[in-house]
Amino acid sequence: MKRLCIAILLGSMVQGVFAQKIEIKGTVRSAANSEAVEFVNVVLQTIDSTFVTGVSTNNEGNFNLNKIDAGDYRLVLSSVGYTTQYITLDGIKRNTNLGDIFLEDDAIALEGVTISGSSQISRPDRKLVFPSERQMKVSTNGVNLLQEMMLPRILVNPMNNEIGISGGGELQLRINGAKADINEIKALRPADIIRIEYHDNPGLRYGNAEIVLDYIVRRPDTGGNFGTDLSQGINAMWGNYNVFGKVNHKKSEFGLSYYMGPRDFYGMYRDNEENFHLADGSNIQRVERGEPSHAMLFMQNLNVNYSLQASKNSLFSATFRLRGNNQPNWDYQGVLYNVNDETDMVNMTDRTKNSWTRPSLDLYYQQNLKNKQTLVFNLVGTYNREKSHRIYQESLKDEMLTDINNDVLGNKYSLIGEAIYEKQFSKGNALSFGLQHTQSYSNNEYRNGHNYDTKMHQGNTYIFSEYRGKINKLDYRFGLSLTRFYYNQSGNDKSSKKYSVNPKAVLHYTFSDHSFLRWKAEVFNATPSLSDLSATEQTVDSFQIRRGNPNLKAYLCYRTELTYEWKKGIFYSNLWGAYDYRPNAIMDEKYQEGNKIIQTWNNQKDWQKVSGRLMLRVGPLWDMLQLSFTGGVNHYMSNGNNYSHTYTNWYYEAQASFNYKRFSLFWQINTNWNNFWGETLSGGENIQMLGVYYKHKDLRVGVGAFNPFTDNYKVQNENWNRFASYKTKSYIKESAQMLLVSLSYNFSFGRKFKGIQRKVNNSDNDSGVMSTGK
Template identity: 60%
Template sequence: MRRIIFGIMLLGCMMQGAFAQNLGIKGLVKDGRNKEPLEFANVVLQTMDSVFVLGTTTDGKGSFVLDKVKSGDYLLVISSLGYETQYVSLNGFNKSVTLGDIPMEDASVSLDGVTVSASNTSSRSDRKLVFPSDRQVKASTNGMDLLQQLMLPKIQVNPMSSEIKVPGNGEVQLRINGVKVELQEIKSLLPSDIIRIEYHDNPGLRYGNAEVVLDYIVRRPETGGTLSLDMSQGVNALWGEHRFSGKINHKKSEFGASYRIGPRDFYGMSRDNEEIFHLADGTELHRKETGDPSHARMFMHNVNLNYSIQDPEKYLFNATFRYWNNHQPNWDYRGILSNLENPDDYVDMVDLNSEDNQVPALDLYYQRNLKNDQTLVFNVVGTYNRTSSHRFYQESRDQEPLTDINNRVSGNKYSVIGEGIYEKKLANGNRLSTGLRHTQSFSNNEYRNGHNYDTHMNQAESSLYGEFKGKVRKLDYTLGVGVSRSYYKQDGTDDSYQYYTFNPRFTLQYALPGQSFVRLRGYVGNSSPSLGNLSAIEQVIDSLQLQRGNPQLEAYMRYRLALTYEFQKGIFYTNLDGAYEYLPNPIMDEKFQEGNKIIQTWNNQKNWQRVTGSAMFRVGPIKDILQFSFTGGVNHYISNGNIYSHTYTNWYCNLQASLTWKKFMLMYQLDTNWNWFWGETLDGGENIQILMAKYNFKNLSLGIGAFNPFSDNWKVQSENWNQYASSKKTSYIKESSRLFVVSVSYNFSFGRTYKAGQKRLNNSDSDSGVMSTGK
């Protein structure tokens, strides 16, 4: 009997134990804004004294299950990069529970104290939140270096030319905590202060015609500040990139200053150019320019002074003064012009160019956060663009001048950009925004080239837009429409225009299983003639060619449709992108005969079309220690002018590899030429190779690198396919091949951090308003 009773008790304990071991916890984690399931969120069950018990991640539907949990008191912790951590108390847990929906709210700007062990990307319909890993931060010396480590789609980082760009002349807007900045301010960022980069590859109407927006979200000290020194110097050529910057913070105020100088001094620049002329008298001339090594010298200066004051919950005021100067005393070509039909018929040629551009600008910004998730933004930017250039061109035989050209241009352009935006966040992640923008420009230019031309031009553009962002289940959509007015008048002439345009756009993005989506985007935009092309003046190029402005140019429309597919899982990332562009009546180049001269000008042509496709593959076989990225693409151009028709296809690729281990970083980059065809002109891109190694020790970084280490003939090619005057030009800079560079960076920061407000506007004026000249 005792055995039976003991057996029953033992069986009961075993059943109770088995039951206890089979207790479960279920839940569904969702994005608090749009109620979408949140994948790959971390779910950790721990005791009340923070001892780990069980852990898992959410699946593609945002669900999680924790099995075999014993009775007790627990704390459930749900976390995901870009979201506030959620805590669920499970006191007296003794039976299985289903927690239902657990909303995750967006994290604020600051993630103080969080160390990211591997880079992570959180996708939204209008942007990606990219969190750099601790390794990537330690391997970088500034914000531009860090961007190169992240290998984002479309983004091309070129430390040789100090550029961040996207293929195809697209605009890249740079921001820090939403405030519009220049590249030098990005290079002044300490990587350890960068929390994340918000990558907008589908920017809305409030960003204008930007192709990509990169917004660096950084920590802002409440007291103390930062100091940074970054120097890169060529060993075998005078090439340099040197920068000093600092920031001081006191309570709500921040004071910042930075200075950058980029010297270039090359003696191995040359140009080869083959031209075929068909003149009006029926004669044909086939000549070739063979270049000799010549001098290229340039000094770039940037100064930025900044003051901002903010209360993150209420307001932000930001004032920035920027001064940009490009002093180019020498950009010279020398060589021989020979008649290919008669080698004894040749002349000596010199083409000496100098230029100086100065652009001071003042940017004033104010943002006010109102009740009920409403925001008002006002921005005023004033810019003065001062340009002066001199071109001396001479063809001579036996030291006797045959052609002597002396062109001097002096330009002054004044512009004011004013903008206001109202934004309202609605339920379920929806958003409504409207904006009004006006630009007023005045340009006064003097051209001295044997004739004296003075131009006084007035140009204005106004636009009003509205945009709504919404969601239906897994479909995110954005609908926007804008109306714009453009005005132009040249004093002393009857040349003027005034026109209105209607600019709709839409985005449809559908979420697929896993971290993937498909997106369709379309928009209608407009482009205005540049003030330089509108100038009613004429400049001599060489003994056979003249350049002439066209005051009759009219604005034209731009239509674009793009389809994108993106997939990410674990260490694999894929981005497939295709687009079709159609531009009716675009302003493109044109040449025609006039006596025994060839006239180069611009005109509204029939149409221009481009079909483009690209595929990017990125893999991190050892998390973010070792990463590879490959992008391949094609551009097919159709250019139909009033008297010409051309097609052209260009294939290109980009390869990047990065290795980071402890205090060491090794990086290799290869870019083949991304070519642009417009009108009758083919502008070739660069073939670039970059090899760099760095060693970081605390606040100090030492590096060595080489530009084009495996090539001795860096060149850029361009062609013109005109029936009256075709050309094929190749420009060389010997120092750009096998250029070895050493770098030293020192960063120091002090103070603590707090949440920063964000600026939402981006306005600037970089068009000088002056007609360019030269071959």
């Protein structure tokens, strides 16, 4: 009996030893200079490549893997700029310090590993989001892969492969550091995507970007890839057609992508309520009852790219982009009623034909220097050409009461030049500074019974410097920028010139691997658009005239925000609040002039917004189901020179993703996020989307529905002006219960190589033409 007790005790001790959780840690350094390397992806796998856990090295190059069971493992270390290293750990039974691990320098390395379990690592300036095997298995491109990840504030429309930000703001899409457009993201194969770097706190080098999504991908050395992504409405003429391809030969890469998007609707109409208080004391209240009319447009985008990797430390690329939109019909028709006398009614027609073309040439050069230094030069030339023709008529039987014809021809030329220098120091500290200058010239012709020819010059100069450092658990970033805005219109004796100094500060405190708190404050410059500055006018209807204001001044914007994040296991939460203050903001205003109401813009007193948002995410559950919910509120305070308004908007967004074997199901609902600016409320979309997909190898097919549970689709806009207010509801019947079919096919050939990542990209999308419609 005594021997049996001893045997049981010894067995328990042995079992306790083997059940003990162990720790694996180490420090990653560069083999070239022995400096610590941060943001290295450290992945622990079993011998059969099953994911166990993963972390990223900190600013000192350290990593720590906790709560590991004894056994046989493989450690995989990968990072941009270094060759991936594999370390075999056989029969590990106790806490292990691997000491210094040296990665061989390869300035163009982009290799990575496939992770079998979802992983997200938070850093002060970004999140490193690794796609899981499950997410890649059900995705065919970079857009629907992002949809599966459910990142904070990112809205993915799987029906037409669009990516946006909840609440608006500038979203920058990048591939290996280079700014890309949505069609280039569609061309990415999920198997080539190592990770997505999610910058929800971008630095000054990104300008006014709200969020930056940088896809870190593998690149082919020889061979390339080709593919297509097609979506087509079943019960409506709605389509998205994409074809793309890329071929590599030695040090050169050739790429081409083309997108075509036709739309043809016959169920578009609007209902409108208007109130006019004229200078003679009369008050007119009328209602527009819309009738189904025709809406047709045709969008197309072409990208042609050539890049040369002359050495592992240099990259040159030239990209030609052609954007175009032809809108031959955007027609409204209906009847206008006098609210006080319904027998007083007239027929109304409001038809707009519009087209624009935007070719651009982008030249880029990057040179990596010794000691973690980088130089970037970028030059972009753009030509914007826009044509617009609007007819507005009010008639009674055969008598024409109002007949308005507006013709606009706009030509704008712009040149953007940028230079950036970056230097990485030890312990994660970094310094960057740069210069950007934009010079533009526009020549616009307005014909509406009066002939207006406007010639305008505009210049924007932006100089910035930013430093990033760390004190224990506190990461900080301080930046300072100087902006210069210049504007002149020919024939106008006045010119505008303004200088401003814009500081930015970020404090990021990491409580643990599961939570952090971040505070950000910044001042940035806002400049008037060329269309608002035009010394011209356009007739809107029988009572209203839209007029530009060449006396507009640039103004400063002040913003502060606080973010708290907590995540553990399958649970994730993000709590965010912000305050915006913009004194002298350029906002709309209206005033009486005879029996006409003049719509214009002016520097008003101030605009303020208080915002709050909470995001909750759970999943994946059973490696199949993922749920996400976001709720928030925006409170607006708009104070003009002659008005004061407040408005509060509550909203929510919810998503669910379910995957089983080769099938995936996606559901999404968004309630209206409404924006209030000046005296105008711009309504958001209240939409639902439902889709089912099946994937086999490189082919994915699916069916989906847009607003499947409603019989109509509308967007509501309002204006609260005391002289001329309105409440407009715009409808497109085809957008309700619209059924879609989709097909994606993407394949590649050739071996992989490691490509240098591009840092910046610029574009000019402002045509400088004043709008002619309501």
